[in-house]
Amino acid sequence: MKALLLVAHGSRRQRSNDEVIELAQKLKSECVDHYDIVQAAFLELADTLIADGIENCVNAGASHITVLPYFLNSGRHVTEDIPHDVDNTRSKFPNVQIHIAQHIGESPAMIPLLKAAAVNNS
Numbered sequence: 001m002k003a004l005l006l007v008a009h010g011s012r013r014q015r016s017n018d019e020v021i022e023l024a025q026k027l028k029s030e031c032v033d034h035y036d037i038v039q040a041a042f043l044e045l046a047d048t049l050i051a052d053g054i055e056n057c058v059n060a061g062a063s064h065i066t067v068l069p070y071f072l073n074s075g076r077h078v079t080e081d082i083p084h085d086v087d088n089t090r091s092k093f094p095n096v097q098i099h100i101a102q103h104i105g106e107s108p109a110m111i112p113l114l115k116a117a118a119v120n121n122s
Contacts, residue, residue, distance in 0.1 A: 003037035003062035005053045007082060008070040010042030017046045022071065037062055043077055043085070050085040054098065064097045072105035 005029065021040045028038035041053025048056070049108040050067070057065050067086055071078050083100060090098050095102050104110065 001036040001060045001063055003039065003057035003060070003065045004031060004035040005050075005057055005065055005067045006038070006040045006070050007050055007053070007067055008040065009077065010044045010046035012045055014078065016043065021024075023070075035066075043081055043095045047064055050082065051089040054086070054093065058093050058096055063098065065099070066094070067100045069099065069100070069103040070102040074103060078103045094114075 004027070005022045005112045006020065008017075011017055020042070024038050024040035028035070031038055037057050038054055039048075039056055041050050041056075043050060054065060054067075067082065069082055070077050086098055086100055090096075
């Protein structure tokens, strides 16, 4: 089974974390042909951290996990913190393939998204 783990920063404001969880739920219906499991996890300041998210995916039957950093820029969290947390967790699940995708700010879909947002709000 394939899983997608949407990883955001995390916030002390629970509503912000809930928005990411809701986004993951919406994403699940859009990715049903590609991923069996879609969940959210956080780098810090929230209940479900990256290690918890990976473990939840494995417990749900995932043998392949794609970690998708929900970050706009390639700062320290994207380049160091997320890979560090994934690597620390990877050893607990040696039979599970875990891949870190490019952060969403790097996606070619970003320009059309920004354009649509700008045009729709003008």
